[in-house]
Amino acid sequence: MSNVLAIDETERARLKSSHAAVLHKPWWKRWALPIGLVATVLYLGFCYVFFNVGPAFENGKWDRAALYLQDWYSWRAQPRLKFADGKVTATWSSRGQYPADAIIDWLTLHDDGSMTVTFGSEADRLEVTPSLVTAYVGGEPHEITIGTDTVTAPPDAPGAVRQDGTKVIVDYGFAGQAEVRTNQVYVQRRFLGWSNFWFDTRSAYWGLNPLEVIQLMLSSERIDPTRSNFDTAVQNFLGNGVWQHGDILSKLLQTLVMAFVGTLLATLFAFPLAFIAARNITRSRPVNWLMKRTFDFLRSIDMLIWALFFTRGFGPGPIPGIAAIFFTDAGALGKVYAEALENVDDRQREGVKSVGAAPSVVNRFGVVPQVLPVFISQSLYFWESNTRSATVIGAVGAGGIGLKLLEAMGTNSDWDKVAYMVLLILAVVFIFDNISNALRSRLIGRSH
Structure with a gap:
């Protein structure tokens, strides 16, 4: 038995006329997907x-981008091996990765004034003298060969020596x-990890492994007689001259305060004005229009532009950061x-109004309970978003x-510190x- 339901021409005509929009779509609807693709x-090609x-x-x-990326998870010791008085002398960058009297294994x-730099193993090293x-x-x-005006690589050198x-x-x-130059060799020796992240070379905790640090912190013999070893460790960590943990953490807290205060002020400002902008609350179209255009003006100017404006002022x-967040969010939250x-x-509203309540009471008990969860939810979302935006401004x-x-980032050499702040x-x-x-x-959940 056939499962196909046969219909006569009259029924077919009736279906076509009743469902013309489905059975006879315009050509642009039938070809919408290919046309869109x-x-x-074409747009991407343009x-x-x-x-x-x-x-x-x-x-x-x-190649430079690859070096910067490596700097995010490693550190470079950068001595300059300068040639003077027939000897090689090492001078260091300002980051102070080693103490002045440190013994460096690489x-x-x-005794003859030359210097050896080892890159991982004895098979990869430099033997440096002032002339060769x-x-x-x-x-x-x-x-x-090091000449007066130029340095020359051997003609048969591999690609690693160019x-x-x-x-x-x-x-x-x-x-x-x-980099071998006429007056010095500029060395960049790379290691995994972040150099002196916990303590700088001035600290008594420098160079100790985690177990030794804990033992020294719990030791009864104090490093500084005026305070405990634990307090000394905390102060040395926050006062790390290279990583500047104390300053970075205080700036991070400042960013969080900017986001919170700016969002809070915007919420308090937008809350009452939104009642004026709502057409079903305030029955004056000119007032509604004026308030909504005020919100549009505040939110149409980007937060970054507001920050530049207030920074100049x-x-x-x-303060400029809080003001920028406040102005932008006041317009957005108001809308x-x-x-x-x-x-x-x-x-x-009508139920509260029927008992003869004043308009303020009607809004307090007839409107606010309905919208308060939405208001708070939106403010929380903006607060979360402003935590990121406060970093940009x-x-x-x-x-x-x-x-x-x-x-x-401006130093072009502290990309490990950039990675640290990005992770924070x-x-x-x-x-x-x-x-x-x-x-x-x-x-x-409570609103339902």
Whole structure:
């Protein structure tokens, strides 16, 4: 038996006329998906040409970007081996990764004034004298001659030893590299981890392993007679001259305060004005229009622009940051609040109004209970978002950790410190995101 239901021409005609929109779609609806895909491809092609994406990738400094990325999870010791009086003398960068009298296992000064730099193993090392540098790559020696005006690599040198103008670069991969110049050898020796992250070289805890640090902290023999060893350890950690933990943590706290205070002030400002903007609460169209346009003005100017404006007026610091967050969020929250008020259930208002209550009482008991969970939920979301935004506006002078982050990036050599601050920001955003989500879920749950 056939399962196909046969219909006559009359029924078919009736179905076609009754459901013409379904059975006879316009051509643009039938071909909407292919047309959309073609339009997307054409648009992406236009963007590729208009924004010079190809040349930008071709001209990108990928090798430099790779070095910066390595700096996020490793550190570089950067001695300059200078030639003077027939000897080689090591001078160091200002980060102070080693004490002045430290014995460094990969940097050895010999009695004849020469110096050996080891890159991971004895097979990869430099033998440095004022007139000749011998680069050992995989155990094979390659003599680099130092002249008055130029440094010359041997003609049969491998790719790791290359001529770069008047200097020679010896590349040992992740272990580091050396630039041999006429008056010095600039060494970059790389190690995994962050150098002196917990304590700098001035601390009595420097160079100790975690177990030794704990033992010294619990020891009855005090390092500083005026305070306990535990307090000394905390002070040395916060006062780390290289990593500046105390300053960074205070700037992070400043960023959180900026986000909280700015959001709180915006909430308190937008809450009453939203009642004026809502058409079902305030029955004056000109007043509604004027208040909504005020909200549009405040939120149409980006937070970063407000931060630049207030920084010029008040100088750098948290006040411009708080003001920028306040102005932007006051407009955005005001609009959201007004839309929520315009969608309340009027039956509760009418019920309170029927007993002769004043308008303020009607709004207090007939409107606020309906919208308060939504208001608080939106404010929590903005607070969470502003925790991230406060970092960005801090970079333009509004204070907080954003300014500290910009300073570290500006040095072009503190990318490990940049990574440290980025991880702190990520941790804080993660924590506040979960707190905000939990609070919003509870509020929305109670509202149903």
